[in-house]
Amino acid sequence: MFPAPIQTMPTPEDPFAPLRESLAVSPTNVPLRLHLADSLLAAGRGDDAESTLKDGLTRTPDPRLKLALARTYLKQGKYSAGIVICEKLAQGDNPAPALVLLARLLLRSGEADRAAEAYRKGVIADPSVADEELAGQLDAETNLDAGNDEDEPIDDRTPFSGRVREGPMEMPDDPAEIEQPQITFADVGGMEPVKEEIRLKIIYPLTHADLYKAYGKPIGGGLLLYGPPGCGKTFLARATAGEVSAAFVAVGLHDILNMWFGNTEKNLHKVFDQARRNRPSVLFFDEVDAIAASRADFKQSTVRPVINQFLAELDGMQTSNEGVLVMAATNAPWHMDTAFRRPGRFDRVVFVPPPDSAARALILKLHCAGKPLSNVDYSAIAQATAEFSGADLKAVVDRAIEAKLQEAVKTGIPKPLTTKDLLTAATQQKPSTREWFADARNYALYANDGGQYDDLAKYLKLR
Numbered sequence: 001m002f003p004a005p006i007q008t009m010p011t012p013e014d015p016f017a018p019l020r021e022s023l024a025v026s027p028t029n030v031p032l033r034l035h036l037a038d039s040l041l042a043a044g045r046g047d048d049a050e051s052t053l054k055d056g057l058t059r060t061p062d063p064r065l066k067l068a069l070a071r072t073y074l075k076q077g078k079y080s081a082g083i084v085i086c087e088k089l090a091q092g093d094n095p096a097p098a099l100v101l102l103a104r105l106l107l108r109s110g111e112a113d114r115a116a117e118a119y120r121k122g123v124i125a126d127p128s129v130a131d132e133e134l135a136g137q138l139d140a141e142t143n144l145d146a147g148n149d150e151d152e153p154i155d156d157r158t159p160f161s162g163r164v165r166e167g168p169m170e171m172p173d174d175p176a177e178i179e180q181p182q183i184t185f186a187d188v189g190g191m192e193p194v195k196e197e198i199r200l201k202i203i204y205p206l207t208h209a210d211l212y213k214a215y216g217k218p219i220g221g222g223l224l225l226y227g228p229p230g231c232g233k234t235f236l237a238r239a240t241a242g243e244v245s246a247a248f249v250a251v252g253l254h255d256i257l258n259m260w261f262g263n264t265e266k267n268l269h270k271v272f273d274q275a276r277r278n279r280p281s282v283l284f285f286d287e288v289d290a291i292a293a294s295r296a297d298f299k300q301s302t303v304r305p306v307i308n309q310f311l312a313e314l315d316g317m318q319t320s321n322e323g324v325l326v327m328a329a330t331n332a333p334w335h336m337d338t339a340f341r342r343p344g345r346f347d348r349v350v351f352v353p354p355p356d357s358a359a360r361a362l363i364l365k366l367h368c369a370g371k372p373l374s375n376v377d378y379s380a381i382a383q384a385t386a387e388f389s390g391a392d393l394k395a396v397v398d399r400a401i402e403a404k405l406q407e408a409v410k411t412g413i414p415k416p417l418t419t420k421d422l423l424t425a426a427t428q429q430k431p432s433t434r435e436w437f438a439d440a441r442n443y444a445l446y447a448n449d450g451g452q453y454d455d456l457a458k459y460l461k462l463r
Helices: 017-025 030-042 046-059 063-076 079-089 096-108 112-125 132-141 192-207 209-214 233-243 263-277 304-315 357-368 378-383 390-411 419-428 433-446 454-459
Strands: 221-226 247-251 281-285 324-330 348-351
Touching: 017 030, 030 046, 030 063, 046 063, 063 079, 063 096, 079 096, 079 433, 096 112, 096 132, 112 132, 192 209, 192 221, 192 233, 192 324, 192 348, 221 233, 233 247, 233 281, 233 324, 247 263, 263 281, 263 304, 263 324, 348 454, 357 378, 357 390, 378 419, 390 419, 433 454
Parallel strands: 221 324, 221 348, 247 281, 281 324
Antiparallel strands: none
16 A cells, blocks of 8 residues: 655745735835735734835835834834834824824833824824824823923923023123134044035135135035034034134033023023134034924923024124134934024035044054053054944043053053954944944935935945
């Protein structure tokens, strides 16, 4: 007798094959693509739904596909990516659905106050989007019906806290210190594309003033530097001032922000006036998003005059800004009010990436200066520290020194730093820029309609 044939289970067919085949025939059919994505998501196949929607967006940037992708991200727990999409859609013609979805994403991310504000705006824009269940969840976290905005904390991106109070306070004549930097672009390793952008916007107008005047081009304007923290934005600004022998007025948040009503606006006026009195000058604002954030994000009307004052000073409404070169740095340009991007303000936005290999070698050499060394190969260490910021490289040197000190305490014999010491320390230090790029990637993908993040997209090889 022959053995009984082995029974094999038939391979189940893809239940979505008919929909996929129909979509292949009509790839720009948005309703069909949305139906397929919704069906995949309902079946627990979130990754397939995401791929289907992303493929559709490469063919047609339909807002319905973007909203569906944000909904998919909500199901997958990718809240940051979904928030970016909804924030952009909320600026469109039909913001209500995006605002309600944004509220869900923010609530899941633990930002209940922002979620409540987004939901409130969505319902005001279109009452039909009201969701009793979501409203109940939000009400459990925060009081949506609070009528006294003055008692609510301001957006957590600002250092203000509590209600703004009126009261007398003596103001300093010059809020910021004036420097005469001795460093120039020769001290900035690598970063040639960034330096060239600064030359075109800020340096050439001063060094070729006659040419610019012949074309009626005023000497001034603003330039916004953005990128991961610790990548040398402040150092670049200081080197810019040194390049043109200009006064450098570095403005920190502590120089501007004040708890008394109206004094922050006065401080803003004073730093601009200080720069005008010392022209040519470079007026540099660090962490500028804290005082230039989107006015739509603020629940307190008392904060908006600060932004309006900043815009008025940039425009030089009362006093000309001729000869005042305004620079600013931020890690989050997407949180800034769009009014700051208009011509004559921060109309040139420059991405400052982590230092390249040549810059890393120079930064390491500077941090090792004055320390006992033994034939250190900076190029080899630079090759092993891709994606490291300047701050990360300093941490590498600090780790290597700490290891040497531990050894010296035990043996009583101090030994010089070697290439091996620094390479070992580099393996123990992770690039801090990766977390920033994880968030920035979403903005480059889904909030770059105006092309303001093209340099970032190019760096991330998204285009």
